[in-house]
Amino acid sequence: MTDTADRRDAGGTAGPGAGLRPVLRxxxxxxxxxxxxxxxxxxxxxxxxxxxxxxxxxxxxSATSVFLIAAVVANLGAPDGLVYFIARMRVFGRPGGVPRLLRLAMGPAVCAACVLAGALLVFAEPMAGALGSGEAAAYLRLLAVFLPFAVLTDSALAAARAHHDMAGTVLVDRVGRPLAQLGLVAGIAVTGSAGLLALAWAGPYLPAAALAWFWLGRILRGARPGAGPGHGPGAGADRGDQAREDPAPAGGAGAPGAAGAEPVAAREFWTFALPRALGGLAQMGVQRGGVVLVALLSGLAGAAVFTAATRVMVVGQFGTQAVLFAAQPRFAEQVATGDHEGIRSLYRAGTAWLLCVTGPLYLSVLVFAPEVMRLFGPGYAEGATALVVVCAGQLLGSVLGMGDLILTMTGRTGLNLLNNMLSLAANVAVCVALVPWAGATGAAVALVAAVLVRKALPLWQLRSQVVLHPFGRPVAAAALSAVLWFGALPLLADAVAGGGFAAAAAALTAGVLGHAATVWSLRGLLGLRPRG
Incomplete structure (x- = not known):
């Protein structure tokens, strides 16, 4: 593809399929x-x-769930604000304003992190009493020390993703930090010093923050005026000179900074970011609040079972975020240029990709739920029913696609906030009603209810601006492939061979190969072979 085509690929002016290329990369x-x-x-x-x-x-x-919820609060929505406004700066040819935007975002976020860390230190004892364990106070105090570093890491990696650089997120947050956590926890398991578990889990956030900001600094130096396109580790498909060659219209109606001509004001940034912060808090409350509620209503052992049963959801979220993080800046650019057909095209393709990635996982775990729960050790088999419920709900959520992300990128963060608060309310209400007598399974039902509320509402709310629905040939093809290879085939193998590890392993191996071949043969339909 020529240089001009590459620039159009980023700018969203060459047709609905062109914008898929940077997202795919x-x-x-x-x-x-x-x-x-x-x-x-x-x-x-x-x-x-x-x-x-x-x-x-x-x-x-439970303690780490409190930490993650506090981190979302302290972020103040800065990561989403950085992605949104940096993407707009780049599409309008103003990348030089990024350092000022970073200062505008990070000052309040770091201050909020320090305040919340202090609050955790002060209120550790009462929170430990609520959880029913005196050891919880030591865990919470250790975690509090690393809260500012988690905030710094999230914001730096978000700014890098706004430059279409995904490598920093992968190396620092997806691989480096969990690898360090695993190594430290393994060392503590050998020594038996359970009191240091919180330090092993949170400690890697400090080097992660340093590496994330170093990585972002390299990107910003490569993107400075005069560096030219193609420089720096984060140089993506769209460049500052795109606005000169392919001028774009002003942003979509109702979006902040639509004109794209002036530096982002503090009020404009925080008007966008703060509602998103509350929405993010509600999302994290749904994801992690269930663990805390189960601990409060059913005991720490029940919280452990529920956490294990929902790990497949977290594993699936890594695949989902792989698509969402790549699509987020692209959606922001398409909204800025009013490219509604591009939005529809990316939504349909993205939903199909989500099903291609997460469908095999959720279906496989649903079929082999008892075997999966035994991985966590004795006493966790009772979580198999909760695991089935979670997998079924996550499959439905994948089919509904990325409407909540599009709603945010249109600047309608107030509606996004409402949706997430309704989702959190549904989760808490169902948890309170079901957890006391159904334990982890009740919390799983609450989690699914919350996910469906958050995923379905944006599709209705966006109808007046851009009509989105998950029904179409790409989504149907992705769903049928996943159901055939990871639902029907394992069940058939189990019925014929009478169960057993060998039959399950053979069925999953055949499923992986068959699904990969199916996706490859349908890559044009699935939007995996876009034309620029």
Whole structure:
């Protein structure tokens, strides 16, 4: 492809299929990291559940859930704001304003992280009492020290992704940090010093923050005015000179900074970011709040079982984020240029990609749920029903696609906030109703209800701007391939061979090969062979 075509590929002016190329590039890098990161995170959970008691594992999972929720609060929506406004700066040829935007975003976020870290230190004892374990106070205090580093890491990697650089996220957050956590937890498991588990889990955030900002600095130096396209590790498909050669219209209606001509004001940035922060808090409350609620309503052992049962969801989220992180800046650019057909094309293709990636995982785990739960050790088999519920819900969520991301990139963060708050409310209400008598399974039902609320509402809310729906040939082809190779084939093998590890391994191996061949043969239909 010529240089001009590459620039049009980034700018979204050459047709609906052209914009898929930079997303595919970033998605491939993210997917490689997602596979490794998912494996490392699963190994980390298995190491904890097998090396320590259910109470100790539940305590760590509950404390780290509090940490992750606090990190989302402290971020103040800065990562999403950075992606949104940096992408717009680049599409309008103003990359020189990025350092100022970083200062604008990071000052309040770091201050908020320090305040929340102090609050965790002060209120560690009362929170430990609520969790029913005196050891929780030590865990929470150790985690609090590393909260600012988690915030710094998230923002630096978000700014890198806005430059279409996915390698930093993969190397630092998907591979490096979980690998360090796994190594430290394994060392502690050998010594038996359970009191240091929180330090082993949170400690890697410090070097991760340093590496993330170093990586971003290299990108910014390569993207400075005069560096020219193609320089720097983060130089992606779209460049600053794109706006000169392919001028774009002003952004979509209702989006902040639509004109793209002036530096981003603090009020404009935080008007976008803060509602997104609350939305992110609600999402994290759904993902991690269930662990805390189960600990409060059903005990630490129940929290350990629920965490193990939902690990497949987290593994699947790595694959989902591989697509979302690559698509996020592209959606922001398409909204900025008013490319509604490009948005529809990327939405359909992205939904098909999500099913190609996550469908095999969720279907395989659904079929072999009892065997999967036995990986975590004795006492975790009771979580098989919860695991089936989670997998079924996540499959439905994948079919509904990325409407919530598109809603955010249109600047309608108020609606996104409403959706996420309704999702959190559904999760809490169902948890309170079901967890006391159904335990982990009740929390799994609550999680699925929350996911469906968050995924379905944006498709209805976007109807007046751009009509989106998940129904079409690409999504149908991806779904049928996953169901055939990872649903029907394993069930048939189990019925014929009478179960057993050998039959399951053979069926999964055949499924991987068959699904890969099917996806390859349908790559044109699935949008995996876009034309520029």
């Amino acid at each position: 970033g998605g491939v890098v993210n997917m490689a990291g997602a596979v490794v990161g998912a494996g490392l995170n699963l190994l980390l959970i298995v190491a904890i559940t097998r090396a320590f008691s259910q109470e100790t594992a539940g305590l760590l999972f």
